[in-house]
Amino acid sequence: MTSKYKSWYHPYKAEKEFNKKTAYFSMEFGIHQGLKTYSGGLGFLAGSHMRSAYNLKQNLIGVGMLWKYGYYDQGRNRDQTLQVNFIEKNYNFLEDSGLEVEVKIHDNESVKVRAYVLKPETFDTAPIYFLTTDVAGNDFLSRTITDRLYDSNEDTRISQSIILGIGGAKIVEALGGADVYHLNEGHALPAFYYLQNNGSKAQKAFTTHTPEKGGNEERNGHHLNRFGFFGKTLSFEELQKEMVNGDGINYTVSALRMAKKANAVSKLHAKVSAEMWKGFENTTEILPITNSQDQNFWQDKEIRKAWQNKDSKAMVERKIALKKSLFSEVLHQTGKIFNPDVVTIVWARRFAGYKRADLLLYDIARFESLVTNTKYPVQIIWAGKPYPMDFYGIEVFNRLVKHTKNHPNLAVLTGYEIELSKKLKTGSDIWLNVPRITHEASGTSGMTAAMNGSINLSTNDGWMPEFGKNDKNCFLLPEMDSSLPEAEQDEMDCKNLYEILEQKVLPTFYDHPDAWNKIVFNAIDGVIPEFTSERMAKQYYQELY
Secondary structure, eight states: OOOGGGSSOOSSOOOGGGOSOEEEEESOOOOOTTOOOOOSHHHHHHHHHHHHHHHTTOSEEEEEEOOTTOSOEEEEOTTSOEEEEOOOOOOTTSEEEEEEEEEEETTEEEEEEEEEEEOHHHHTOOOEEEEEOOOTTSOHHHHTTTSSTTOSOHHHHHHHHHIIIIIHHHHHHHTTOOSEEEEESGGGTHHHHHHHHTTOOOEEEEEOOOSSGGGSOEEEHHHHHHHTTTSSOOOHHHHHHHOBTTTEEEHHHHHHHHOSEEEESSHHHHHHHHHHHTTSTTOOOEEEOOOOBOHHHHSOHHHHHHHHTTOHHHHHHHHHHHHHHHHHHHHHHHOOOOOTTSEEEEEESOOOGGGOTTGGGGSHHHHHHHHTOSSSOEEEEEEOOOOTTOHHHHHHHHHHHHHHTTOTTEEEEOOOSHHHHHHHHHHOSEEEEOOOTTSOSOOTHHHHHHHTTOEEEEOSOTTHHHHOOBTTTBEEOOOOOTTSOHHHHHHHHHHHHHHHIIIIIHHHHHHOHHHHHHHHHHHHHHHTTTTBHHHHHHHIIIIIO
16 A cells, blocks of 8 residues: 655645645654653654644644664663663554655665654644664664664764755655755754755755754764765865864854754844854844744643633642642652642753753752751752763762652652653642753743743743743743853852742742732743744744745
8 A cells, every 4th residue: 555645745735824845854853752752852842843733734744763762761770870771662653654765874875764654643743754774775884873862973973964864855855845944953954965966946944942062063074074964075175165163064054054044942042043153154144933832732721721710729729639640750759758738849851061950959058958948848859861971961860869869858750751741840839940041042841831830930041031020920030141150150040049939939839829829820821822832833934934
């Protein structure tokens, strides 16, 4: 039987305003707990985009990678510290599209790339084509290219970019081609070179996602050229034109030079990005299109009903029930019984240095005073996955595990994926977000937390300047001068965090429940519809495509 997904196909007629054929390339897609093709925020964002594209009947498809071992499975060693596990994944619900292309990688002229499709009706998304090199006819090394998301081996990472970029572009061609090729971050940059080499008139669009170095890859141009990164072997003169910072190819700079339009993921990030890349010639203007999340997927239905009716009693009752659900996971993982009547603070995201998971521990004496306070008791939960080779992030995770082990009201959870993320957002009272200013490009977890009655306690970074009304819909730390030494910023932010907790957050929660509920409702009012992915998906068509 021939798959209908062997040509450009949607189960609906695209709406006229969204009729332009668009292929959206992303290294990760966070669609469902049972589909392990994501690591965190970038994937959650792409997943919400695909759901909204489906709901809006947009003429858009996703192009991603079918990771054999996913990102990694987060377990524990005997002493409860972090354990990285790579376990093979199988997805019988994906359909073999029947599409297979060949891509040149280094000395291998014909690495086979096969596309499996996530049908729209499976999870109510736009069609997504997942690429794999684990294909009969490929040699062992070629078959392992699509093993692990964000593989730590540089040559494998380069190969992954070629597979997603050139392999993905060839799959889109086989489907009939697209009017717009949109790269979600620079991982699929070879797609732009491939289109350029073939004289394609299709529009190139690009989203830059972070000011952090890891999301703006830069590699030796000669090495990339030998690998076939550019779709053909460039002459020395051609390569020189692409290089920056000596012999480097910066994926973001190259994408900004080739894209007709580009966007950052918040208004603040657009300013930061413009400053970052202003020294490079011939780059396109960077528009602000703030990241957002899908309300239907992330917001608890009973929370929504209580908000729509402005029913404080129903909101409190539902939060208690959701906290109990979260606390059963806490008990399961840590053997600790949490109290649903106690204010619960959650820090949950990737363990990266600038996100400062352990900011509360920068003043141990004050921390001990906070967590042993009987007048205003607190419960704190940390969760998140460091990159498997980020030894600093892993050390912070392990230090928190050791420090919290003997506290009955503190927990560090493993397995921070979609389902746990939902439980933490719906079951928390406070969503703690403390990146150093200008480092967090967007921070969509705070949006979905706010949708579920969890109040943001945050530095004024990423999306917060567009949303935050201090003491009205969130609690904001005073802004630090980002040019100060990091140690100074950390010391002052830690001090301010404690003052806000002790003087505002805890007294409001315990002594003024009506005021607390007003902040909860104000936060949901502020986040919907402005920070929902329907707005974002529309804005992409209107401003980027």
